[in-house]
Amino acid sequence: MKLYTYSGAPNPRRVHIYLAERGIEVPFEQVDIMQRANRTPEFMSQVNAMGGLPVLELDDGSHIAESVAICRYFEALHPEPPLFGSTPYEQGIVEMWIRRIELNFMVPVGMVWIHGSPLTRAVMKNQIAAAADQYRAVVQGYFGFLDRHLADHDFLTGETYSVADILALCTLDFAAKLNDLPHSPEQKHLTRWYESVSTRPSAGA
Amino acid sequence: MKLYTYSGAPNPRRVHIYLAERGIEVPFEQVDIMQRANRTPEFMSQVNAMGGLPVLELDDGSHIAESVAICRYFEALHPEPPLFGSTPYEQGIVEMWIRRIELNFMVPVGMVWIHGSPLTRAVMKNQIAAAADQYRAVVQGYFGFLDRHLADHDFLTGETYSVADILALCTLDFAAKLNDLPHSPEQKHLTRWYESVSTRPSAGA
Numbered sequence: 001m002k003l004y005t006y007s008g009a010p011n012p013r014r015v016h017i018y019l020a021e022r023g024i025e026v027p028f029e030q031v032d033i034m035q036r037a038n039r040t041p042e043f044m045s046q047v048n049a050m051g052g053l054p055v056l057e058l059d060d061g062s063h064i065a066e067s068v069a070i071c072r073y074f075e076a077l078h079p080e081p082p083l084f085g086s087t088p089y090e091q092g093i094v095e096m097w098i099r100r101i102e103l104n105f106m107v108p109v110g111m112v113w114i115h116g117s118p119l120t121r122a123v124m125k126n127q128i129a130a131a132a133d134q135y136r137a138v139v140q141g142y143f144g145f146l147d148r149h150l151a152d153h154d155f156l157t158g159e160t161y162s163v164a165d166i167l168a169l170c171t172l173d174f175a176a177k178l179n180d181l182p183h184s185p186e187q188k189h190l191t192r193w194y195e196s197v198s199t200r201p202s203a204g205a
Numbered sequence: 206m207k208l209y210t211y212s213g214a215p216n217p218r219r220v221h222i223y224l225a226e227r228g229i230e231v232p233f234e235q236v237d238i239m240q241r242a243n244r245t246p247e248f249m250s251q252v253n254a255m256g257g258l259p260v261l262e263l264d265d266g267s268h269i270a271e272s273v274a275i276c277r278y279f280e281a282l283h284p285e286p287p288l289f290g291s292t293p294y295e296q297g298i299v300e301m302w303i304r305r306i307e308l309n310f311m312v313p314v315g316m317v318w319i320h321g322s323p324l325t326r327a328v329m330k331n332q333i334a335a336a337a338d339q340y341r342a343v344v345q346g347y348f349g350f351l352d353r354h355l356a357d358h359d360f361l362t363g364e365t366y367s368v369a370d371i372l373a374l375c376t377l378d379f380a381a382k383l384n385d386l387p388h389s390p391e392q393k394h395l396t397r398w399y400e401s402v403s404t405r406p407s408a409g410a
Contacts, residue, residue, distance in 0.1 A: 066304040073300075088282045089267070130333050
């Protein structure tokens with residue numbers, strides 16, 4: 001088994017944090033996204049037809065792509081302690097927050113990255129500056145939503161750390177560090193949550 | 206228990222198809238999206254702070270929003286026959302395809318809907334026509350990816366129908382019927398898959 005990854009990229013980081021939380025060690029191989037090593041015909045035909053990272057390669061040569069799918073695979077193998085919820089209700093709520101963070105936070109940050117970053121300009125060729133501006137505002141609005149929600153929740157799903165917090169941490173760092181979109185320190189509930197999750201030992205994985 | 210829904214909208218439809226596949230009946234209440242009944246202060250404070258549909262209300266008054274989260278809740282209650290996969294590997298592959306369909310197919314169709322549809326213009330106010338054009342091309346490219354994949358797979362994840370097929374069916378119909386973005390009948394593998402999943406009795410739910 002090995003994990004194709006690229007250290008520092010937001011989606012691979014989710015899996016590294018998840019594995020660190022569970023104490024699971026998996027050998028990994030770096031694939032240089034900035035050199036487009038994940039878009040070669042060889043990688044796309046043999047590892048991931050979508051060209052994305054991370055990808056888990058199993059001992060029989062099969063592959064599971066997509067960060068959350070890899071985490072779910074390990075959760076099914078090692079269900080305790082649960083990071084995707086335990087009871088049916090908890091499983092539903094964790095999935096709800098995974099999807100909220102993915103679709104309402106990571107997708108808009110991704111729009112800013114694709115349409116507004118100097119780092120993606122050469123590859124994208126057809127960036128739409130107005131789209132970057134519009135989704136910057138969406139992200140800033142979402143910081144406010146998270147801050148209000150976290151006023152009376154320790155973690156996104158309630159009292160327990162979950163995969164949804166891992167996704168939100170990676171997205172927030174991606175927004176702040178690579179897209180110049182930090183939340184405001186005046187958003188004190190979001191700031192308290194961020195300090196809590198980013199100082200866990202797993203956050204440095 | 207009841208399901209807040211809006212018949213004909215693509216995300217609520219996923220849950221209706223899932224429930225029909227499992228033979229589960231849940232009372233439902235229509236919330237008129239076109240009249241913004243899902244964006245009233247009352248709905249957002251008491252049912253779903255994000256204002257989206259569908260939302261499942263449990264007997265204790267708690268709520269689970271997000272289509273796939275609602276399906277996962279029912280899957281945890283009634284795990285047979287599985288629509289999210291059975292073995293850890295299958296669970297990973299179903300999640301991989303859920304995410305591919307969501308992020309690489311539904312998100313671009315959503316961009317066309319938000320930035321290019323006359324039906325959303327009044328609400329959006331700041332549509333970006335260039336974004337609609339760009340994501341129309343992304344969707345058309347994705348039809349080709351699906352067609353190539355389905356050349357040697359009965360369903361998205363292999364030989365077995367799963368939630369990923371439900372998401373893809375609803376997204377494809379949303380693209381074709383509400384965004385004037387049909388796939389080509391010359392994409393014969395995609396067409397064969399579409400005929401297979403859209404003629405299941407559940408597809409009319």
